[in-house]
Amino acid sequence: MHLDIGAALGDEADPGVDEDDLEELDEQVAAAHETIAAGRENGEFGYAALNLPEETDPTRIREAVEPVEDAAYVLTVGIGGSALGAKTVTAALADEPDRHVILDNVDPEHIERTLEGLPLEDTAINVVSKSGTTAETLANFLVVRAAYEDAGVDWTELTVVTTGESGPLAELVEEHDLPRLPVPDGVPGRFAALSSVGLVPPAILGVDIEGLLEGASAAADGLGPSLFDSPGYAYGAVCYALEEEGAAVNAVMPYAERLEYFAEWFAQLWAESLGKEGRGQTPARALGATDQHSQLQLYRAGPADKMVTVVRPQERADVQIPESEHDSLSYFAGADLGQLLDAEYDATVASLAEAGRPAVEIELDDLDAEGVGELLYAMEAATVLVGELADIETFTQPAVEWGKRAARGLLSGEETEETRTVAERPSYRID
Numbered sequence: 001m002h003l004d005i006g007a008a009l010g011d012e013a014d015p016g017v018d019e020d021d022l023e024e025l026d027e028q029v030a031a032a033h034e035t036i037a038a039g040r041e042n043g044e045f046g047y048a049a050l051n052l053p054e055e056t057d058p059t060r061i062r063e064a065v066e067p068v069e070d071a072a073y074v075l076t077v078g079i080g081g082s083a084l085g086a087k088t089v090t091a092a093l094a095d096e097p098d099r100h101v102i103l104d105n106v107d108p109e110h111i112e113r114t115l116e117g118l119p120l121e122d123t124a125i126n127v128v129s130k131s132g133t134t135a136e137t138l139a140n141f142l143v144v145r146a147a148y149e150d151a152g153v154d155w156t157e158l159t160v161v162t163t164g165e166s167g168p169l170a171e172l173v174e175e176h177d178l179p180r181l182p183v184p185d186g187v188p189g190r191f192a193a194l195s196s197v198g199l200v201p202p203a204i205l206g207v208d209i210e211g212l213l214e215g216a217s218a219a220a221d222g223l224g225p226s227l228f229d230s231p232g233y234a235y236g237a238v239c240y241a242l243e244e245e246g247a248a249v250n251a252v253m254p255y256a257e258r259l260e261y262f263a264e265w266f267a268q269l270w271a272e273s274l275g276k277e278g279r280g281q282t283p284a285r286a287l288g289a290t291d292q293h294s295q296l297q298l299y300r301a302g303p304a305d306k307m308v309t310v311v312r313p314q315e316r317a318d319v320q321i322p323e324s325e326h327d328s329l330s331y332f333a334g335a336d337l338g339q340l341l342d343a344e345y346d347a348t349v350a351s352l353a354e355a356g357r358p359a360v361e362i363e364l365d366d367l368d369a370e371g372v373g374e375l376l377y378a379m380e381a382a383t384v385l386v387g388e389l390a391d392i393e394t395f396t397q398p399a400v401e402w403g404k405r406a407a408r409g410l411l412s413g414e415e416t417e418e419t420r421t422v423a424e425r426p427s428y429r430i431d
């Protein structure tokens with residue numbers, strides 16, 4: 001994995017950083033690395049996530065999924081960190097990614113349609129909740145279970161659960177004697193992709209989860225006291241420096257359909273970890289080249305408060321563009337679709353640079369298991385580093401928990417501080 005920050009450097013970029021800024025920042029990176037390394041060593045909450053490549057046991061995951069490894073589909077019931085990592089990995093690496101279906105939202109129409117469209121007798125259920133208490137996940141699981149029962153399918157034979165040792169989900173596991181995989185200790189959900197939280201569907205869909213962990217391990221080995229030695233730290237340091245200069249938005253734009261969900265996974269990681277104390281970049285999700293025809297106008301010519309992160313693999317499938325009888329299409333002659341996509345990528349980076357807008361390029365040697373493992377780990381390391389540099393609590397999410405308590409209170413009818421705030425919220429309605 002390589003990082004090219006050329007288009008974010010120099011006096012011309014707005015916001016921009018120069019090489020001297022990065023040299024200066026490197027002292028803070030060294031201090032942050034010391035904290036991170038000590039946190040990893042002691043298995044402290046949050047920092048422990050960066051030990052997952054070594055600690056996750058892929059054999060245990062493979063054993064747990066054995067009873068359902070021939071299923072035609074995997075239905076993940078989970079939300080946030082309990083869904084996005086798994087979806088990112090299957091979307092990037094499974095040969096048939098559509099065999100992995102996610103139920104995270106509690107939109108009733110969506111769940112009805114999803115369940116109607118699946119052969120339930122041949123669909124494994126992967127229920128994931130670190131806390132075991134998340135309302136969306138539990139409600140969806142109860143609905144799914146009932147649908148299997150209505151269809152005369154024994155859901156207990158098809159279910160794998162990843163959750164902690166206590167809580168309502170753990171009780172269901174006990175009651176129905178379901179296979180349970182543990183959530184790793186000291187790891188917030190959004191940092192748990194490289195554990196059973198994220199690896200059950202990939203294991204069922206034949207992804208090389210061992211290779212994924214090896215790639216992540218290589219990235220872990222590369223962490224050191226200088227931003228110039230590790231792409232993950234380099235990315236974090238550049239984002240931090242750009243945020244200090246006014247880049248309030250980080251638009252993540254992979255030029256690979258298989259990485260579309262990566263931008264979604266990154267959005268949670270970045271937003272929940274770093275959106276605190278009036279700080280944090282707003283992650284925007286984009287896809288190249290599709291969003292060149294949608295969002296790029298704003299990134300190039302809108303407010304100078306953004307950076308764009310483009311991601312691409314160096315190897316692409318070879319699909320020739322056939323010759324056409326029209327002279328006006330002769331510029332395609334001999335080219336393939338990958339060349340066209342790469343040309344669009346280069347044009348985007350150059351056009352941003354030309355307008356003085358910073359772009360950071362992440363290039364993967366290959367979009368294979370090792371490459372994706374390295375990418376996910378690097379982004380987690382970047383996030384932890386930014387949290388240290390900004391001196392914030394990277395591993396908590398108090399603002400999200402307020403909403404969870406309020407929703408639970410509203411459903412149960414119990415009056416709490418949160419439900420009172422909901423009832424008294426200012427509103428101005430126009431019918």
Ligand SMILES: O=P(O)(O)OC[C@H]1O[C@H](O)[C@H](O)[C@@H](O)[C@@H]1O
Nearest residue numbers: 080081082129130131134189400
């Ligand atoms: O895994 P769970 O405990 O069900 O949590 C699922 C999600 O819930 C909340 O929204 C948290 O803010 C997320 O960080 C978490 O990923």
